[in-house]
Amino acid sequence: MSQAAKSASVEGVRILGEIKPEYERVLTPEAIEFVADLERKFGERRLELLAKRAERQKKFDAGELPDFLPETKEIREGDWKIAPIPEDLLDRRVEITGPVDNRKMVINALNSGANSYMTDFEDAAAPTWDNMIGGQLNLMDLWAGTIGFTDPANGKTYDVKPLGERATLIVRPRGWHLDEAHVEVDGRPMSGGMFDFGMYLFHNHANLKKTGSGPYFYLPKMESHLEARLWNDVFTHAEKALGIPVGTARCTILIETLPAAFEMDEILYEMRDHIVGLNCGRWDYIFSYIKRLGKNPNYILPDRSQVVMGDAFLNAYSLLLIKTCHKRGAFAMGGMAAQIPVKGDEEANKAAFAKVLADKEREANNGHDGTWVAHPDLVAVAAEVFGKLPEKNQLARQRQDVHVGQKELLEPHKGERTESGMRECCRVGVQYIEAWLSGRGAVPLYNLMEDAATAEISRTQIWQWLYHGADLSDGRKVTPELFREILDDEMKQLRDTLGDERWTSGRFDEAIKIFDDMATAEECEEFLTLPAYKLLVENEK
Incomplete structure (x- = not known):
């Protein structure tokens, strides 16, 4: 700058x-x-x-x-x-x-x-x-x-x-x-x-x-x-x-x-x-x-x-x-x-x-x-x-x-917590953050036009499940190990889909780190756009 x-x-x-x-x-x-x-x-x-x-x-x-x-x-x-x-x-x-x-x-x-x-x-x-x-x-x-x-x-x-x-x-x-x-x-x-x-x-x-x-x-x-x-x-x-x-x-x-x-x-x-x-x-x-x-x-x-x-x-x-x-x-x-x-x-x-x-x-x-x-x-x-x-x-x-x-x-919605839901959070959350770090705020993903709220729901949902050790519908507990296993698998599939050139030219490593850090943080941080903004500004220098 x-x-x-x-x-x-x-x-x-x-x-x-x-x-x-x-x-x-x-x-x-x-x-x-x-x-x-x-x-x-x-x-x-x-x-x-x-x-x-x-x-x-x-x-x-x-x-x-x-x-x-x-x-x-x-x-x-x-x-x-x-x-x-x-x-x-x-x-x-x-x-x-x-x-x-x-x-x-x-x-x-x-x-x-x-x-x-x-x-x-x-x-x-x-x-x-x-x-x-x-x-x-x-x-x-x-x-x-x-x-x-x-x-x-x-x-x-x-x-x-x-x-x-x-x-x-x-x-x-x-x-x-x-x-x-x-x-x-x-x-x-x-x-x-x-x-x-x-x-x-x-x-x-x-x-x-x-x-x-x-x-x-x-x-x-x-x-x-x-x-x-x-x-x-x-x-x-x-x-x-x-x-x-x-x-x-x-x-x-x-x-x-x-x-x-x-x-x-x-x-x-x-x-x-x-x-x-x-x-x-x-x-x-x-x-x-x-x-x-x-x-x-x-x-x-x-x-x-x-x-x-x-x-x-x-x-x-x-x-x-x-x-x-x-x-x-x-x-x-x-x-x-x-x-x-x-x-x-x-x-x-x-x-x-x-x-x-x-x-x-x-x-x-x-x-x-x-x-x-x-x-x-x-x-x-x-x-x-x-x-x-x-x-x-x-x-x-x-x-x-x-x-x-x-x-x-305050009445909570009823329904299941699933591995599929966790995978969607990882897949959508990381891709949105990567696009945001690249300067795009409105991002088409899986036939939906997503904005920052999508990534916020994704990372806070996993944070909440991790904080409480919530049970999935198949009986497994949500643990940091399970989360990272799913995150790693989803990112491998995403890289295979996008190709190495798109992956290495993008900001996926930073996006994954932000998503992982915020999902596993001791406290639920206010907004992911706050730490992400620091990276955005740093990248402009």
């Missing part, structure tokens, strides 16, 4: 990533000053809230269970609503997601026919310096009307459809736990989330206003209403600093951690001037459930494939999210359909599409206002279901029949 003299005009800030010619458009002194101001005002609070997560985890490890907060009972029982939802966010029946760094994918997603598009600086994007700055450039060019390009591989030209014919853009910055190691403010790495948010807002708010849209965000990985309060303060301060009305920036928050499910009312309340809805981030939610309850023997989950949305804690959390949101005038967004088209196998393709259709029918019947897909070809499948809704959303469905308490939100 080369230090950049370009940042010398902003006191106390060092840009440690290489500043390529185009990057100067993003990293202007004014923009750097803007994001540095956010870090200086709110960075300490972010770190304090992360420390509170660790304190809370100690209580969970000692046997305490998540529950609704007695001190915020008045908010849960109060009669209040969020601010009115902007016009171009009222119809979000089908949302598509994908990484922000791939220009062609950004254009294809905007043109996919989906109502809205979440472009991702987080779980679907490996946070290399080039990916993060390249993503900002893509979005700046979008709102400047210059995003079109020609693919050098085939000469094909790509450009976005006119406004009104393309998806409404929503941007997901990184979560509170992630740093931006390439930007130091007063000697400390700044928040990745505030960097992503601040740069996008600073560079695009004026062009967004001209189009009649606004700066819209998806906020990930929150664990409490206090973390939502911090985001709200960041939004408000940023808006005032730019001279735009408070409430211009709007967000949807992913409820993808177990503690947050007990604070949905409070999260909506804290961000009531800026929020438009909540989303069921199902894959990260499973990961969080395992992580937060991992040491409790009453909450050991079966194979990942048996932890499905229609049952147990996942079903309860989905229904409670719908009821909570609609009571407050907020959208309740459904979760991801990770299936992608299966080329060359019509039967498998039909089966994949049928799974998506059934999942979307369940969501629509429950009362969700919209849903996610990961591939343009699945937009039509989701639209087949949500397009039949009599209105653009289902805010009128109050779901007063839903009664979900602590017991329902």
